[in-house]
Amino acid sequence: MSAPTLDRPTDEAALQRQFEATIAADRRVEPRDWMPEGYRRTLIRQIAQHAHSEIIGMQPEGDWLLAAPSLRRKAILLAKVQDEAGHGMYLYSAAETLGADRADLTDKLIEKKQKYSSIFNYPTLTYADVGVIGWLVDGAAICNQVPLCRSSYGPYARAMIRVCKEESFHQRQGYELLMTMMRGTPEQRAMVQDAVDRWWWPSLMMFGPPDDDSPNSAQSMAWGIKRHSNDELRQRYVDMTVPQAEFLGVTLPDPELRLDPDTGRHRFGAIDWSEFKAVLAGNGPCNDERIARRRAARDDNAWVTEAATAYAEKHAGAVA
């Protein structure tokens, strides 16, 4: 709970102390509250990046909507891709509560001034990729996002609660699809294994650079925006996923992966951070295609926004 408006201190040092007390007491910061400019900027950057990832993330799976192997699979995939659009909208709304402008954020994405998750720059080559994205990519997103439900910024934390419930459906639909394919023909099982081979390492990169190369992490954790380090979340994901891979009957493509009996946690091989940096810098297999499509969607559909705005203005005038 915030202090009532009338009790608000007016000088910056007192406002800063009040903000720090809110964070220390694990209370939520709300849009009307004073906040340091760095906190606001960090949140806008993180929430925008998250929103862009949801929106760009519709593309790799959306490519399979017309080629889904049955009406049931098509309905499930359509629902999933629509959920991702909804996640993007919640998150842009959360960014707007911090003073950001939605159209401006989209422009920054298209002009490559803001980033989105590197994972969505890989192609979806077969229908097994749809299942593997649900299992691994949505699974990694859950590991990342569940702690964000306790993020210090109220609108972001609340958006994450619903998003996480839907991500859990996404992961299950992916795993169920893969279980079905693994009960199928040898060719279908080979398709699943091939997709796992291609997506495993990029999914580990979703947690971001290692802790000793993550310059903003310490400040984000001090502000309660982030609750766990990149490496801790990555480790949780590996520990959660290995038994699922065993149950599914696939091999994770890492000869060094093994359970450490002393810690009860899995050790895994070195991640190729040069690949991560190249993809993030715009040189992944699909970066240009993803941005070109987003640009075309903005430009081709501008008339819808214009028409809706004109209608709203006309309606507002009629009511007045």
Ligand SMILES: [Fe+2]
């Ligand atoms: Fe999502």
Ligand SMILES: [Fe+2]
């Ligand atoms: Fe999802």
